[in-house]
Amino acid sequence: MTGHVWITGAGSGIGEALALAMAEQGWRVMATGRRFEPLAALARRHDAISPWPLDVTDCDAVSSVVSRMPAPDMAILCAGTHAPTPAGSFDAADVRTLVETNLMGTVHCVAALLPGMLERGRGRLVLVASVAGYRGLPTAAGYCAGKAGVIALAESLRLDLAGSGIDIRLVNPGFVDTPLTRKNPFPMPDIISAETAAAAILDGLGHPGFEIAFPRRFAFAMRLLRLMPDRLYFPLIRRITG
């Protein structure tokens, strides 16, 4: 399958690696991020990539850009951000930034894309959340809350859109080496490159199913933690993370 794909968060990390890999596969890639220069640099690397600068937290701007771009056959909603939000210095503004970007940014894109996809009776929406959305993790209340929201959003849409011709997919990465994680002061188990993450996503999209979680071993461990009773989960996480 090829066609037009819209990738948000394409200026760096996983989105950038996806844009390049998909352009190589023959997709026409519309690349979005807030900063123009990384998108322009990406477009210079492959002539199938075009820059569409946009802040996904701006709902009207998202609608306007979607109305001007070629109708995407697929959208990979990857724009996201991370910053610690420890309870000791809990600040609503910090949490709002995370939720506005990671959850509402995704919501704005879905809202702008769905009417056209419903009218055409086809399309694929790929929502990038995180294994950090499975359960609450220390110092990450804002990030975990936003990503848990994206997981629930994808599940509900999948149910509502069954039989509509629109395929909803959920991507839950573990640790990926990108500008987002390079700020982390702690060791990151099973960390993979952005190129490996992009390959895992494209492999998953080539198969039927809903969730694409990777790397396999780390994602499996996180799934076990999701199933663990609270009385075991909280002491275990406290012990692992100190």
Ligand SMILES: NC(=O)c1ccc[n+]([C@@H]2O[C@H](COP(=O)([O-])OP(=O)(O)OC[C@H]3O[C@@H](n4cnc5c(N)ncnc54)[C@H](OP(=O)(O)O)[C@@H]3O)[C@@H](O)[C@H]2O)c1
């Ligand atoms: N790296 C990991 O370990 C990991 C793990 C699980 C999930 N994820 C998720 O994977 C996605 C990609 O992350 P990444 O690791 O590749 O990080 P990244 O390299 O920091 O990429 C995130 C991109 O999102 C764009 N962005 C941020 N806020 C935006 C906004 N308001 N509007 C439009 N674009 C925006 C940024 O570009 P501008 O600054 O130019 O806007 C940036 O290029 C995120 O949703 C992240 O939460 C990452």
